[in-house]
Amino acid sequence: MAGNKLINNRDPDFSDDSASSGGDEAEWLDVEPEEDEPLAIVSLLDDSVFPDVMSMLTHCKEKHGFDFLALRQRLGLDFYGTVKLVNFIRQQIHDGRPLPETITLETIADDRYLKPVVDDDALILSLDELDLDDSDQEAVPPVADDVSREDLAALNARLAEELAAVNSQFADYRLAVEETLERRWGDDKRDATTESDEAKDESQYYWESYAANEIHETMLKDTVRTDAYRDFIYENKALFKDKIVMDIGCGTGILSMFCARAGAKAVFAVDKSDVIEKARANVYQNGLSDTITCIKGRIEDIDLPVPQVDIIVSEWMGYCLLYEAMLPSVLYARDKYLKPDGLLVPSFATIWAAPVSDPEYITDHVSFWDDVYGFDMKAMKTGIYEEARVEDLPPSTICGQPSQISHLDLHSVKPEELNFRSDWQSEVTQQVESIDGFLIWFDIFFTRSRQETIPWGTSVDPSSPDSKIPSAVAFTTSPRGPVTHWKQGLLLVDPSKGILTAEKGTRVSGEIIFEAPEENPRALGISMSWTTKDSERRQTWKLQ
Incomplete structure (x- = not known):
């Protein structure tokens, strides 16, 4: 899944506001029946x-x-x-x-x-x-x-x-x-x-944003994402045959239908969003109602009609991997329902960070405000260095070696470990005027069993000769791979505290912290410190 309230300057055709409201508005038109219309x-x-x-x-x-x-x-x-x-x-x-x-x-x-x-x-x-x-x-x-x-x-x-x-x-x-x-x-x-006094689900806006068609169309058309799930499920039908599967955050039901077609005995498709009603219709239209049961609700609030499942499949990933905080729900279901030898699909995830230099981007989206048709609009730059951006940058903008900052074995990771801090280091690999920011991306691995592991440092970088994937299926959101709807997270460095300069061969190192804010657990805060031979800095960005 992906968030829908983030800065996204390089994709003007995709409007998150339309994903969260426009579709709903259209669906409510002309719904009131005529006075004499018989009830069905x-x-x-x-x-x-x-x-x-x-x-x-x-x-x-x-x-x-x-x-x-x-x-x-x-x-x-x-x-x-x-x-x-x-x-x-x-x-x-x-x-x-x-x-x-x-x-x-x-x-x-x-x-x-x-x-x-x-x-x-x-x-x-x-x-x-x-x-x-x-x-x-x-x-x-x-x-x-x-x-x-x-x-x-x-x-x-x-x-x-x-x-x-x-x-x-x-x-x-x-x-x-x-x-x-x-x-x-x-x-x-x-x-x-009176209404303000009622208890409200603090994540209600999140579920509502997934009720409209646009966001699901965007995800389904992300062939890197959808093909990876389809290929793993269809190429490993022996794993799914006669198994009981749970699909968490099922959306349109596409993953559930993949599993049913692969031979699953029963699939329980769970989603809190109203899109579950469309998933139920999709399942019915494709003749899979005898296998797939659609259940509306948070996985934490419902009870499955079975005590255990063989496989949990879920597309829970958000921007920078952990935005939207859906993974804790998957881990809750894992601990409550998954058999001891059961399989999580996907099974591993890693997060990477690298310094970037992109003068063209800075000119187009930051310096732009200095002179707009002859007017000084620097006021529009307020907060521009405090919010993480979601962009698809060219591979050439990466000016230093990527550094792995997280390695999640989804069969064993604990929810509290999703807020983490990690040391990182990189060596500048090309001569640049300045380091303009840092780029965050993630890799996803599908394994056939718990015994099949992904070692720390394993990359899905298709341009790297060291990229060896001991996995049936994997994909990356790196700029060196095909573009996905997740793109990458861009953390712009605030130049008001000093230009971050670094010559080729310079080592840059520091600490990075991922932490969801208490007031909005669906959001994500990222803090990073870095040290070079000339400076030491720290900065914080928000995804919300």
Whole structure:
């Protein structure tokens, strides 16, 4: 995955704002149904759609052997009990779990089943089509031939009261559902103070940014990325055959479908973003619903219907590898679900840093502000040396030997080790006027087993004669490789504290720190110190 709120000056055609908002805006247009449009009743047990409740229930009984009305009658459910039963069934099917052999009142006792699983569930909105006045009320005795007029009047009054109570219950619940729908369509006018007091997911913006099509189109068209996963999975079908696989952050479902086509017995595709609904449709359209189960939610908040999985596949990488902080979720799933000999796909990641000199870039994007059509706009340079940039620099801009700063064995690395500090050193390899900044990139390795390791210093640099990859599949985001949507992270050196000069052969060394800020764990802070024979400096940049 990749972030979508970063400076990206060399790719004007890709707008991150459009990825995070434009697509959503388009999707919300013309969604409100016409007033007289009939509701479509989605089956409780599959994706079939029906014009009324009874035809749907008949379908469930004839095709799946599930008699909803008989179960409701056996449990003696009133209106709210019926709502709980509907939502319990919806939740089980949504989570990919089979219904219990015996459903009891205790099974649906939790009040959380009063909350609709499907916000606009036409079945719940149409429960008035069912005869709900014979639920858990005291059974009405048959009327004897010699019943008195007074007794008959009392019986009629009681039935009228019970019917009124059921209608009132339904009206209250319909109102609650309508309020939920209003909030969904953005029509809720609740007091701002009340809303600000509600607990919010601090990462909600992150999930929302992945609901639009543009960002997924960008990632899918990154052939370096997508081909690597496809090639590893398809070239190692023996690893996937009859295995249980989990895909974390499944997005459109592409990796899950690769695994299913490779012979996986079951694939659980998990994503918190609303894109999961499109993934579910993609899976269905490609005839893979029997193998792939799509589950919406954070991996930390859901329970899989299986205790363990054989393989975890995930495309969790962000800019500079660790931006977006998705890897901790993968490690959480690894520790909770992956079998002791299970495989993580990919298995290893390394991070590299190198000094760069690019006078043309500085002229185009920094000095540019000194004179804009004859106007001094130096004010626009405020903060320009504090934020990391995402760029694809030419290989010729690298003016020193790359230095490896991190080596992650994903089968054993701990979440706390993702905030790290590392020594680095480089030797300037060409004569340059100044070192303008430092470039960060990463390499990714796919291995066939835990026994296959990637030693420290292994590079995927296609131009290096020492590049020997003991791995089935690997790729790099280095400028010396094909461009990827991750590009590289560019850390510009602030010249106000002195020009960083270095002759060919000069050794530059220091320390680099990667750390996610507490106030925004999805962001990334990078600090670097460096020493040459002439100077000693430290600078900090932000990815946010």
